[in-house]
Every structure is written in structure tokens, then in C-alpha cells.
Amino acid sequence: MATLAEQVKSFEKAGFSTAEISAWTKNEAKQLSEAGFSTQEIAKDLGYKEVNLKPIRAAWETIINLGRQEHEKVYSELESLNAQNDDTPFIQKQKENLVGQIFEPAQYWKRGWDAGVWDLHQSYVNGEEIPAMYTTDMPNDTGFLERNIMNIARLSKDIIPYAAATVPVALATRKTDASLAAGAFVVGSMRETYLQALQNEEVNGFNEFFKIWTQEGWKAGATEAAQIYAASKIGGLYKGVLAKTVAQTVGFEATGAIIHGEMPGKEQMADSLFLFSLFNLGSASIAKSKRIITKNDRTLPELAEDMVVHKTVLEDAASKTNEKPRHYGDETTVTYKPEKFKEGIKFETKAEEAIFNKTKYSERKPITTIPEKLNAVKQTKDSGVTKFVDRLHPIKMVIREIQNTKNMKDALNVYERFRSLLGMENRAGAAIEIGTFDINLKTNGKSFKEIIEPIFEKDFAIPGLPEKVPFSLKARDLKNKQNYAEFNNYAIAKRALEKGDQGIKTGIPFEVSKEVANNPRLIKKFEKTRLELIEYNKKLLEYARDKGLLTKEAFDAMVEMNKDYIGFARVMEVMKGEKKTSVSSLKEMKGSERDIIDPIETTYSNTFALIKKAERNSAITEFLDVVEAAHVNGGFLDIQKKQVTKITKLSLKEFEDFGIDTSKMSNKVKENLQVFRKEFDKVDGDSVGVYRNGKFEVWEVGRELAEALKDFDPRTSRNLMFGIARQPASWLRAGATLALDFVGANFLRDTVQASIYSKYGFFPVVSSMRGLFDIIAGKTGLSKKSQKMYEDWVKSGGMQSTMLSLDRAVFDKAAFDIVNNGPIRNKASNPIEILRVISETFENATRISEFRRAYNASIKRGLSHKQAVERAGFESRDITLDFGKMGTEMKTINQISAFYNARVQGYAKLYDGFKERPGRALMAIGGGIMVPTALLWWLNKDDKDIQAQPEWVKRHYWLFATGKGEDKVIHKIPKPFDVGVVFASLVESFLNYNYTKDETTKQQLDGWWKDYLVQTGKGFIPTPQVLMPFIEGGFNTSWFRNQPLVPHYLEKTSGGNYYWTLKTLPNKMQYTNYTSESAKLIAAGVYKMVGIDTKFNNPVMIDNFMKAWSGTLGRYIIQASDKALIESGMIDDPIKPSEPLSSMPVFRAFLAKNPDLNSQWVTTFYEEYNELEKQKNMASALEKEGKSLEAQKIIDSIPKAKFQLAYSADEIKEYGAMIRNIYNNKEYTADEKRELIDQFALIMIQAAKRSLDIMNIKVDNK
Secondary structure (H helix, E strand, O other), X not given: OOOHHHHHHHHHHHOOOHHHHHHHHHHHHHHHHHOOOOHHHHHHHOOOOOOOOHHHHHHHOOOOOOOHHHHHHHHHHHHHHOOOOOOOHHHHHHHHHHHOOOOOHHHHHHHHHOOOHHHHHHHHHHOOOOOHHHHOOOOOOOOHHHHHHHHHHHHHHOHHHHHHHHHHHHHHHOOHHHHHHHHHHHHHHHHHHHHHHHHHOOOOHHXXXXXXXXXXXXXXXXXXXXXXXXXXXXXXXXXXXXXXHHHHHHHHHHHHHHHHOOOOOHHHHHHHHHHHHHHHOOHHHHHHHHHHHXXXXXXXXXXXXXXXXXXXXXXXXXXXXOOOOHHHOOOOOOOEOOOHHHOOOOOOOHHHHHHHHHOOOOOOOEOOOHHHHHHHHHHHHHHHHHHXXXXXHHHHHHHOOOOOOOOOOOOOOHHHHHHHHHHHHHHHHHHHHOOOEOOOOOEOOOOHHHHHHHHOOOOEOOOOOOOOEOOOHHHHHHHHHHHHHHHHHHHHHHHHHHHHHOOOOOOOOHHHHHHHHOOHHHHHHHHHHHHHHHHHHHHHHHHHHHOOOOOHHHHHHHHHHOOOOOOHHHOOOOOOOOOOOOOOOHHHOOOOOOOOOOHHHHHHHHHHHHHHHHHHHHHHHHHHHHHHHHHOOOOOOOOEEEOOOOOOOOOHHHHHHHOOOOOOOOHHHHHHHHHHOOOOOOOOOOEEEEEEOOEEEEEEOOHHHHHHHHOOOOOOOOOOOOHHHHHHHHHHHHHHHOOHHHHHHHHHHHHHHHHHHOOOOOOOOHHHHHHHHHHHHHHHOOOHHHHHHHHHHHHXXXXXXXXXXXXXXXXXXXXXXXXXXXXXXXXOOOHHHXXXXXXXXXXXXXXXXXXXXXXXXXXXXOOOHHHHHHHHXXXXXXXXXXXXXXXXXXXXXXXXXXXXHHHHHHHHHHHHHHHHOHHHHHHHHHHHHHHHHHHHHHHHOOOHHHHOOOHHHHHHEEEEEEOXXXXXXXXXXXXXXXXXXXXXXXXXXXXXXXHOOOHHHHHHHHOHHHHHHHHHHHHOOOOOOXXXXXXXXXXXXXXXXXXXXXXXXXXXXXXXXXXXXXXXXXXXXXXXXOOOHHHHHHHHHHHHHHOOOOHHHOHHHHHHHHHHHHHHHHHHHHHHHHHHHHHHOOOOOOOOOOOOHHHOOOHHHOEOOOOOOOOHHHHHHHHHHHHHHHHHHHHHHHHHOOOHHHHHHHXXXXXXXXXXXXXXXXXXXXXXXXXXXXXXOXXXXXXXXXXXHHHHHHHHHHHHHHHHHHOOOOXXXX
């Protein structure tokens, strides 16, 4: 009897159609199944061959990003049937459903990318063809993935118009669904209007275009808006990726069906499901899938198959802690490279061969596989991050496997707690200034300052005068030193009496102690202060107890046996990274017959040491708690507690020297007292010590993690090789950031940047102004609510995050000096301190505003007061840049390169912002940076004065003009560093490129990205600030502005013929009307001493030298020096041109020079001219060598229009000489000089632009 397969072949030969044969086959299979035949038997009768899965997998390897839900059935059929061959119609059909006959992603990406709204606009404006996506049918073999690649490409191209419509609505309504609908309406209506206009061909003017929009465009936009709104609204009702995706798809397509009156097709539903799933699947899931594929030697199709067939693979792929699915097991096979020595050697007996195989003749190295190489790359990346970006990165790597580290709004995770440790110095400072507090950060006692201040006198009465008047500072200080010493005498005497009663020697005779302790005058004057200071110390110990640093038993014993003790808490270790205070360690503490340490100084210093110690111990404890919890599920088994075999214990002699009665203390209490000695947690380099659960523990965590857990303060470096090289960087940071110009500009930068990174709805300017009020009102007590907010912020750990804090230790002074001299923080005792207070106040305004918003939101979220304060404190650190965040090696680099860490952190912050909150970051950047940039570009595109501004000004500032003619003023708004420069400049370049019709200009703009990368790359070169003026002088180029220091029109003079004879202007004569008189005087003096003309006697270079090391403040100091030299008669008054408003302090940060001799047109002119000179000089050199043909070839390669640059250069230099003569002419007044110089500067700029226009080199949009 013929098989089913043979009958099918006979039907085919007889001419039956495929449909007829298929219907017959289906009926026969049904009858055979009903008769009891199995699926395998029927398949065999149909002629299918039994094969393995390898050919099937090979077919699937060409398929990218399989949708498991859609194709699970296919895999299930393939697995269960196991009788399909790789050349059967079934397999080919399933592959073609996904990717067609040939997978062509590039072609479909281009098809979608060329179909954006902007492309329709270009087609409409330029009369070009309609994009192919709208005019041609899809290829017949288009697969599911190819369709969606095309859709994704078009969506990506339309992201800017979507953002332009979405962001303003989002900022106004704070509603995601409404803002998404607005974006869909705008883009949908624009797309349909352009399509209708292009199809009608004859659309003349705006009225006809608007008519199309009112008839057709708005309907399409409203449809898309309704569908997106429905999808967003319905999807928001569900949780989980699958449920959310299905709900969004149903909402989107059902709304479309209602509007259009027809049901969506199968392909349409599948495409919508796929696109919504892409939006809902997080980057973390994708990243983890890649890691599983790499580590387990799987392909993407194989992983997809495993997820369908093996349930545990799917479960573990979704797990946050299990990196390796259980199905793949834990064992790994290591393959070694064969030892070359053993090659070719054979033995007669197996015994000899066995010994030979066990013998190692050369080092065996494992063969490095691709997964291992990828893992090595990851380790290198992590090491780089730890060294240069975040010294706490190893902690983050561990914690993110267990705890959420993205977009956190709940209580701090362990990594965030370690980030906040740097601010614990200010938490301790709160005890000094505000009052002691419990572990919930609630104030529970007087501050150190409030307790000690009564023994100090601020005013001193002079005998014979009716009222108190301020006495001389010297006399007041002497009086306060007297009071300070008397108090210490009294406190020490009371302590000595207590110890004497306990039979402990103190080194002070009993009678002496008794006389001083019972002195009525001293009792009346100091007893209240002494008791309050004892209570203050007790509160500190209570904090340490409640933080887990001390056991209750140890605390009770210490208090009971030392009721009159003040300075007990002094004996603390100096933690890694901390500077030593004025108080010594335990082994330098002297009791018995030794000298006694100042109790007030001891208490002051140990306030910081104890609180920071308790906080660090608490953070490490929390870290280990998390690790132990992970042990239960098999996580972090390489982090284990070590057996402590030896503990350095305090000897009885040390206790007695310290003045402690140990007779009633248990061994457990004595063991706990190890926390008070420096050596208590000194453990191996790969381990960390901690006092936990009442016992001292040592945990082996690995060297990198141990370094991170022990590191406390990034301000100090382990490498002290650089010595004096650190000072210029510190001077520049202060000189740049303390200038009022920077303060105002940075305030605007911060407020815009905060709106991008905030999680709590920060609104630019308004929120920062509220923060400024809170700081001022909080410090002065004008508002009790603001005062409470400010005090909570001080305790939160949010401080010590500004750039200035890196070079400033607020509390690193003796207790006497701090209390005697008034306010501890923000004391303005000199002009530099005044500027420092102003700068930090404005920078912290943005931070404390975020603190307020985060605290209120956290309380509403259900967090406790302490949790809310710490969460808000961390957010205030992280709202702009946390300058305390830096890598281990960055500590050293940042000491010699002033703003290197700031640059690295800026880009790291931008990366983290998009990684953790991509939607929020994109919306904020679109609304806060890209949209305003596009609007200002449109206003400025034809403004020749703005277009003429130097490139560095246009790159770092938004510009707009007010007024006309002589009254025209160009205003500058600072762009946020990094994020502003990147996205604003990209928008401007994109618009310039598409706006201009000139091909030469397009070629120039094509090089913008390369120029940007070069400039950005320079910022990542850790150039020591001490070398910067030498480097800039050597290249005659400003590192930051990328402009010549000595203008080209001063550097060279010409002979005036076709081939110029270049003559170098002497260095001592190279100065501009911006060069200081001080620099000229120094240059003349250097020249007289040395007698050789070098760059060291160049006034411009000398000025740059001083500014490179001292910033804007250095500039002002130089100006003051000029005035002093003139007033003293050391130099004649040069009658400088009057300064425009744009050159004056503060105003210069917000106003642009107009005209500016460093105009972009002049700079571009000289770039082209210098290139011409190089070519001409090369040709001249070849001519002299007798190579006339090669020389002529170079001359012929130069465009004819370019030769006119030589004549224009002559003209420009003449104008430069006129400006110089006007500057040096004392017959003109300052105002006349300013007017004349501006006129000739304008003529010079116009001459440069005219010459470039002749060459068809466009530097504006004309």
C-alpha cells in the first residue's frame, strides 16, 4: 500500500493544487488519528525524516530578539514533533514570518529613518520626492522583525518633534498620559498634513497648507493622540511587563478600531504588541540576558528555547540575585594549553606515562575563551570606574545584586549610605553648633558651643567708663585664655578627686585637687558648665551605644565608674583618610604621673571622631547584614567571616593610666572597649573589622571591597609625590569658584541641571530661590521652619558635596580658637572668607531646595523622620554633582588638575541619568535644553553680531540680543556644563546643517562632531595645573577657549608682496588692549635682567601665567595691582579705554563683548590664512630645492579665491596696528579710545567676514 507521502506526490504529478492536496492530507491525518495512530507514525507516513535540532537552531540563529510569547508555539511544535527537516516548508515558513527570505535590517532601517516628519518637511520645502515608505508597497518577503525595525527607525527619527510637544505639556500638567497624547497629536497631524500637501502637489502659501491641516491633519493627530492616551491610561492600571504590554496593545488598537470602524489585522496587532513590549522591557533584563548568554556559552535562540522548555531558566533569568540559571549548573571546565615540552614524548609503560603526566615542565595557562575575555573586559571597566569615577563602586556592584540602586525614593540602600559618610563630619558639627541628637536625629541636648560659650567674654568692661565697650582683641583673648585654663583646672581637679576615691593615681596631689575643686569662686563660675559638658559626653556615648558601637553593658559600666569624667571619648582611632586632630591617640594620653590633656579640646575633637566612627561601623554592619541575608540563597559565598584568633586587649595598666576603674567591669565590657583604641580594627588588607552584635568580627571581603569599605575621605591622597604641584590647582579652584562672576553663572547652571536630574519636580530658578531663602532664613533665624529645615540638612549627610569643600576643612581648628572667635561655620573674617560664604550659599541653595522637596515627599511616602532626612540629604548631594564622589586614583589627580574630577563626574552623571531615569532625563533635557536652544537658534540665525561671537562663547552660553544699533546688547545665559554643552550644541549644529543650502557650510558642519570630540577629549587629559601656562604658551593657544593667546595680527608683521616675508614681533611688544600694566612692567624687568627676548618676557604670556593659576580672582588682583602702580607713580597712566559693561565683574558673566576682537570670523579667517601660508611656504621650499614641478602642483591645488586672503590679512593687520596706536595714544580720553577701538574692531571683523564670503566659507547662516 502506498504511503501518504507517495500519494501526495502522485496528486502533485496529476496537477492538483496545493490547497486541494493540503485539505486531503489534513482529512487523512484526522482519520488516521481517530483510528489510533500516533503523531510520529502519521508524520513518518507523510515522509518526514527524524533529525536533530542543530540545523533548526542554525536557521534560528539569523533571527534577532525573538518574541517568546509569539513564537513559543513554534518551538513547542518543533521540540515535540522532532521529525521536521531543515529544508521542509514548515521551517522555512516560520523563518520567513520573522525575517523574510533574506534578513535585511539595514534596508528596513533606512526605509523607516527616511520617513520622519522632518523628511516630509524637507520634501515639501525642497520639492523632493515623497519618502518611499509612503509611496511604495512593502516587499513581499517582509518579515515581522523587519517591519518593526522600520517602525522603530521612524519613531527614533521623530523623537525631537515628539519631545518638543511632549515636554512643555509634561512640565505644565505633570501627567504622563496627557503629555504623550500631546506629542502624538502634533506629530500625527504634521505627518498627515505634509503627506496631503505633497500628494496635492500644488499647495501655495500658508493658507492652503493650514486648510489641509484643518481638514485632514488634525483628524490624524487626534486619532494618534486618542490611541496613545488610551494605551497609557489602560496600561497604567496593570503591573508586570506582560500584563502591561497586553493592556496597552488592547487600548491602542481598540481605540483605533472604534475610530476607523474596522478591526486591526493580525500583523498590526503583533507589531503593536512587539513595540509596546520593547518600551516596557527594561535595560537591566536585556543586560542580564547578555550576561547569561556569555557566561553559559549559549546563543540567543538557544536561550529562548531553554526558557520555553526549562521553567527554571525563565525563573532565574528574572531573578535579581541568581546570575547563573540553575539549569546550567555551577561546574566549569578549564581547558589548558598543552605544554610544549611534552610534545612528541612517549613511554613504553603506562606507569612512566602516569608519572610524566603529573609532572609540570612549564607553566600551564588556561585557554582564554571569548566569555572569559568579555569577563576580563568587564573587570577592567569596573576597575577603571573604581579608580577614576567612584571609589565605592565595588560596594555598588555587590549591593545592586540584592537591593535596588536605581531611582531610589525609599530608605537609603547600603551604597547610598556609604556615599553619605563624607557628610558625617557635618553631622558631628551639628552636635558642636546645634545640639546633641539621638539616632533618629532628634535634638536631645545642648550643643558644645552653647555649653562652652559662657566661659568666654565677647565684650570687656574698661574701668572708669559708664558702659561696656569692645576691648582690644588681644586683651579679650588673654582674658578668655585665663577663663579657659581656669575651667580646665577645675574640671581636672574634680576628676582627680573621683579617681583618688577609687584608689587610682592621677599624678595630681590629693590636697591640690581638693583645694581647686572646692574653690567657691570656681564652683560658682564653672560648675554648671562642667556638669553640662559631662552630660554632653554622655549623650555622645548614648549615640555610640544606640548605633551598635558600644554594648549596653559597656555603656552602663563606663558611666557608673566615671561620673566626673569629661574627656573619655577622646581615645579614638584616626580613621583612614582623616587628618589627625590636635589631640593625640591613646598611647599619647597621659594619666598617672604623666601630663593631662586639655579636656575641652578632647571633647571637641572626639565629637567628630566618635560620631564618624559610629556611622562608619553602622554602615559596615548594614552591609554585612545584607551579605548574610544573601548567603541563605547562595549569594556572595566568597564573603565570609574569619575566625578571630588574636585580639589586642587593653592591659590593666592602660586602663589605670586612662583613669578607669576596671574592678567591677566584666571581660565582655573590657573587650568592647577595644573600639576606643587605634589598633582595634587593624586587619589584613583583604578584610574589614567591625563591632557587630556586641562582638568584634573580621570579614574577608577581597582587597578592592575592603579598600572601599575602609575609605572615608576623598579629600586626602595616599600619594604625596606631587608636593608643590598641588597648590596651583587649589589656587585655581578658589580663584575661579569664589569670583562673583562664577557664583551667578553657576547658580543658573545648577538650577537648570537640577531640573534634569531631580526626582521630586525641581523647577528651575523658582526652586533655587526658595532654597536660597531657606539658607539665609535658617542661618539667621528669620524663619523657624527654615531654621529647622537647615538644621536637619546639616545632620543629613548632604553637606561636604560642593567643590569648595574639597579644599576646606571647616572644623580643623583648635577648640579654643573656634569658640573664642565666634561662629564656627560661614565665619567671614576676611575678604576670601566672605566670597567663600557667598559662593557656598548660592551653590547650596539648589541642594537644600531639593532637600526640602525630597524630605516632604519621603514623609508622605511613609518614611520615618530619620529615613526622610537621610534620603533627602543624599538627594541634595546628588542633585547636581557630588564633588565628594571620586575614584581612588582621582584623589591624586584632582589635587594637581583643578577641575578634572568635575569633568569626569559631569559625564558620569549624564550617563547615570539616562541609565536610571531615561524617560525623565529625556523629557527634562528636551524641555529645559533642546527646546529653548531651538527657539533661540531661530531668533538668532540671521543676527550677524551673535553669529560673529567666538565659538567658545556660543558653545557654553545661550545668546540673545536686545536693542538695536549702538544700543544693542548681547546677553549670555550659561549652559549647564556637559549636559548643556552636549545637547544644546547638537541641536544648534543639526539646525544649522539643515537650514543652510550651501554645501561648503555643510562640509564644515560635518566636522563639528570631530571638533567637539577633540575639545572634550582635551578635558579628559589630566594635565597638571602647574604645567598649564607653559603648555598654552608653547602652543600659543588657550586650552579652554581654543583661541590664540597672542592674536595673529600681533604675532607677525608682513613685507607686503605676493610671497610674504614674515617677521616676528618682539615678545615684549606683544600685548593687546586687554593686557595688564603689571604684566608689561614684569616683562620689561625680565628682559632687562635676562637680555634675551623669550616668551618669559611676553606680557600676554605673563598675564596668562597668573590667570592660569589664580582664575578670575587673579584677574581682579592684577587689575588692583595696575591701579596701585599708577597711583604710586611707578608707571604712567596709559589712559586705558573705558571698560564696557561686558568687561566688569559679575556683568561679564551675563553680557557678551560686541564687537569682540576674538570674533569667530577673525579666528576662521586666520585658520584659512595660516593653511594658505603653509602651502605657499612648502612650495617655496620645493622651488629652492629645484623641484619646480612639485612646487607648481601645490600652487595649482590652492583654490584661486584663497589667494585673496593674503591681501585681506594685510588689511586686517593694518586695522590691528591702528587699534594699537589708539590704545597707546594719550591724547584721547578713555571714552574716545573705547569708541574708536570698537569702530576699528568692527571694521576688522567685517573685513574677515568679507574675505571668507569671497571664498564661499560661511560662518553664519546667510
